[in-house]
Amino acid sequence: MKGFMIISLALAGFSLLPDPITLEDLKWKNRILLIFQSDNDPPYQLNLDERLNQEINDRDLVYFIFGDSLLTNSAHTFESAYAEKIKTIYRRGEKSRGYVLLGKDGGPKLRKEGENLDWEDLFATIDAMPMRIREMKNNQE
Numbered sequence: 001m002k003g004f005m006i007i008s009l010a011l012a013g014f015s016l017l018p019d020p021i022t023l024e025d026l027k028w029k030n031r032i033l034l035i036f037q038s039d040n041d042p043p044y045q046l047n048l049d050e051r052l053n054q055e056i057n058d059r060d061l062v063y064f065i066f067g068d069s070l071l072t073n074s075a076h077t078f079e080s081a082y083a084e085k086i087k088t089i090y091r092r093g094e095k096s097r098g099y100v101l102l103g104k105d106g107g108p109k110l111r112k113e114g115e116n117l118d119w120e121d122l123f124a125t126i127d128a129m130p131m132r133i134r135e136m137k138n139n140q141e
Contacts, residue, residue: 037067
């Protein structure tokens with residue numbers, strides 16, 4: 001009985017771990033923000049408040065911050081080999097911080113290097129996308 005209880009607790013603990021996914025799994029569901037930290041710069045400070053979190057949620061935006069560890073606002077994560085693949089594909093300069101916005105179709109919509117995250121620029125880019133315009137129109141009806 002004691003062994004069964006330990007195994008049950010161990011299995012319950014595994015269910016608390018984030019679910020590994022790929023970018024393809026998020027396609028057509030979320031817009032994706034890939035944020036890359038540089039080795040020498042201080043970590044990104046997202047300074048998320050209630051209003052900003054609401055703006056992020058309204059736009060179906062999921063972010064992943066690639067630094068010493070992977071940080072996200074999602075219940076998902078990437079396996080380490082896949083995270084390295086993402087960095088190889090989307091990060092241009094190894095020493096430069098930056099970010100890439102992927103649309104719901106999976107295509108890159110905005111790329112900034114050597115800059116801090118600009119939420120207003122990011123939201124304006126998203127809000128100009130045809131799919132987002134339809135979403136805002138449907139939400140008003």
